[in-house]
Amino acid sequence: MKVFLTGHLGYVGTVLLEKLLAENFEVVGCDIGYYPQSFEDTEIVPQNFLKKDIRDITKEDLYGCNAICHLAGLSNDPIGEINPKLTNEINYLSTIRLAKLSKEIGIERFIFSSSCSAYGLNEDIVTEQSQLAPQTAYAKSKVNSEQELVKLRDINFAPVMLRNATVYGISPNLRLDLVVNNLIGSALSTGKIKLNSDGTAWRPLLHVEDMADAFVRCLKASKNEVNGKFFNVGSNQGNHKVIEIAEKIAQKIPNSEIEIANKDNKDNRSYKVNFDKIYEELGFKTKWNLDDGIKQIYDAMKDKCLSLEYFSDKSFHRLKYLKWLLEKGTINQDLRFKN
Template structure:
């Protein structure tokens, strides 16, 4: 969602992507850009890495294992990729003279913070390897900031919304898909935890606003990405989905239980500081968008609950098939001719 918007605004874009999810498109990709490498773990060990980064005006660092289930799979890999890979890349960027480094952090950093609103100065209390990795990276990257190297940290709320590489392991997307295909808004927890949510298009807008802002407005700044009004208990999201999807009802899985992750996030600071960041989406509007897309595509339950659109399930499938090794690196296939 971000790349085509950067190109539309006249930016030159190069990529760094391991392509672990190259077969997971729900919609056609909107843009193709040249690449300077693959797995961030390998790139930071490339003796030519500094030269490959030289001349860039900014790095938007999104690479990492993307959610708690994938982060829990092998916590050591999460630390290696999300934390150390990010820290090493930031050091290389500084050596190469890249002046801006925008890091994809997460509101998961707050972990179990309770029912009160928490802002960027609140206590960090990550409860998963994913959250811990994001906190470690923030701390280490902030430590190397100076007059020539300016990092910014975007703590995104829980993402949702239609995109080319749509994920169904995200709460709004998943609940809407269940309702659209079965008539049941299927809750896998007791629905009590609070979550801030933000549409993937609005996340892209936050990166663009940070990139194009004056350095003095974003240097070493941390921003919660979203709208304060878009904090919901999971059961409230379920009720919105029920109201949007005709003839649907809310139901609970047999093993539904409380979720220790519980946080309400204050997003007022980004609104005050980055005037060009103007979120466009609400939960209800996003559910309507998703429902229309699911109906028009003929989405089926076994498709979205299968391995194509769930990160951890897809990786396990690829490991079993031998196309990815246990360390989540693609395996090169030998072909006889």
């Protein structure tokens, strides 16, 4: 099977690319190349690499592919809120355009990287049938994409919507703006596990390798198993309060302590998620738990002699890096590279 992988140079994409090649998939990688692979020296490359904005993909780019794994987009809530209109263009309109192009040329499977943030603020344990309540431009772009993708479903074209939990873990293109990674980096570089809220919000967590494995599982499944379906990706044991995450980190990292910046500040993104469906229908089960993930991150980071300067470097923070590219004049306000 030949797979067109968008965002193959990103935090998840670099991990998924390695797994696809290990499973003997032929891969065409497509990435605009915003962010450097800044953590590990080894670089795995697809058989074909298209350096291109997802807004500009053509049918010719897709010919010969059997499936799309669509990861590319503006990747988190803070970036999405800078320019909601641009977030809508890149994350939603470009996704639907890509899916329609794929369907027109006979690509059979379109696996979309959505998010559990679609559930927003919810006191119940949510399932794929629960009401959606996206709180941010990023989450809204994911929900809008899901709703339009499922309309494209037919016997020949199978969209699959993966609502991924909050990702963590080591990647060649490391991010330190994700909650687990960020708290560990803070502990190592300052001795403080710094919380910006009261820590009572719930987060479902998902190791980056498990997220990549879910995409591989959806590629290997029969079309009928996945066509038009929504799957929460994670594990029931992976639901944690932010304060619990911090406590586990404090237990594992010497000379670290929790610091709550504002005890009156509550995070309005709080949700617990049920992940039974993907296990019952696809047999997918995560391999990582939070304790093992913290150990992996800690072991990898401590070997880098992590300093505050290193931890704060723009290469590990998506919003900070995009702002730097804008200030430098490398990209325009629409986030396209200047010629």
